[in-house]
Amino acid sequence: MIKAPRGTHDVLPAEQPLWARVLGEAEALCGAYGYRRIVTPGFEETELFKRTSGGGSDIVQKEMYTFADRSGRSLTLRPEATAAIARAYVEHGLAREPQPQKLYTVAPLYRYAAPQRGRYREHWQVSVEALGSADPALDAELIQLYSELLRRLGVTDYELLLNSIGDAACRPAYLERLSAWLDRHADLLDAEARGKVETSPLRVFDVKSSRVREALEAAPKIGDSLCAACEEHFAAVRCTLDALGVSYRLEPTLVRGLDYYTRTTWQFEGPDGGQQSTLSGGGRYDGLVEEIGGAATPGVGFGAGIERLLLALAAAGASADPPSLDVFFVLDDGAPRERVLAAMAELRRRGLACDTDYASRSLRGQLTQAGRLGAARTVIAGPARAVVRERGRPDLEVSLAELAATLAG
């Protein structure tokens, strides 16, 4: 039997109401905050992601779905949305429109990682980005937007981690200090940490070994090495978050997986006990647009995992109502089906949700089906007359000719 590919999943009709609620709230919020929807291709030139994510990133090193098309071009299923949005921003001259450009997209992303609960090879994210402004109020706005989404969906069990990782002015000097420290204390590190010293020293802070972590507490932190401009920016972000009533925990070792981040980085951590607890994550990327050939342009944004959010929602016991049905038509023996179908079409034209039996069910079976579908009213049609049945009301008998008018009125 052919099954969905490893790491992918179907979203069945029964799950759609909850998906619609999540996506509906997300889109409504983006609109309320002035973000406009953008849709980019599902795949891009491989070079785009290689350049922006960074050669040392896990995405580029082992997670991209890269393939050559029939003409030999190297293409990659998008593993993240920000680079694609920045590409569109440059390509279509959005930089010449009023700044900032506040954009969002809802799209499936592809990463060849080992599937696990809450971690898929194809997963959906809502990505929200503000390009063209370095205003720290935007960092705070984006963070607050997502916390508002959580609030609206009833997710309260989470934590916001916040950090600043500096910029091109102060990070290089910090990395040298860190590297020097790591060299001096190489004996304290394990193999995993040593491996990172070469590729991306910042990420040594990610190691799991508690012994190494303890040792690293004495290592220089980026927060103590920020230049004045970064320091000021970060202070403004925190100040605005305080004003917005968003609580957070400063996490000096929070480093995100993509090379393009500068200054503010953040992550929302959900309740799911396992390792896949990140609900959303983002940060500022003031060098990204320039990296792909645009003018120097600041930017900030985040990606929020839909499946992860659904997991948190399930933990919070959330549910959503299935779509409602206005009228279900039951046909008794001898009922003229064509006339009933015509009446149904007329009602649908008037905006009523109608359905009937297509499975040759018995009268009892049809009534059961009406109940299952949650029909507000049920019409039991006979040869010449019909009974309109509505919960809490006496049955109403009408002729078939009056049926559509009665139900529409």
Add this chain to the structure above:
RNA sequence: GUGGCCGUAGCUCAAUUGGUAGAGCCCCGGGUUGUGGUCCCGGUGGUUGUGGGUUCGAGUCCCAUCGGUCACCCCA
């Protein structure tokens, strides 16, 4: 990519030391019942993830493979 655990009907699960594959729910039909709910009766549905192997005989043991899950890794 590495390691542990798991894989029986659409769903949740049974099946002595290897001996013909079952139940509940769901679905369909019927009976009961002043609504379609309840209760009762009956029925449909499975090459036991897949492919090999051992055996007179494999859901059960062995190998491989696919998938899930947990951990590593990493992230959403």
